[in-house]
Amino acid sequence: MALIGVEGTLTDVKDALKERGHQVVDLHSEEDVDQCDCCVISGQDKDVMGMSTISTDASVINADGYNAENVCQMVEKKLGI
Structure with missing residues (x-):
């Protein structure tokens, strides 16, 4: 199972x-x-x-301007789900 890190202010995204x-x-x-x-x-x-300046192999998604549903779809697309 993939582990998704979410910035603390994005409560709606975490819940979704x-x-x-x-x-x-x-x-x-x-x-x-x-x-x-x-x-x-x-x-x-x-x-x-x-x-x-941190580099990571993880995909990074900028949620600015998107609702929680859009972000979930982007995450799942990046993870191939």
Whole structure:
């Protein structure tokens, strides 16, 4: 099962992903990103948790301008679900 990291302010996205059966964790630190297969950020702060220079193999989705359903669809497409 894929692990999806979601920025803390995106409560609606976290809830929607959980309802769809996904395993979701809050992104609080660099270590949280390391374990995720996909990360969802709000896009409000381009330097999320000071992580502007962190590279990750995980897909990163910017949720800015999208509703929770759109974000869920983007996550599932990135993960091939």
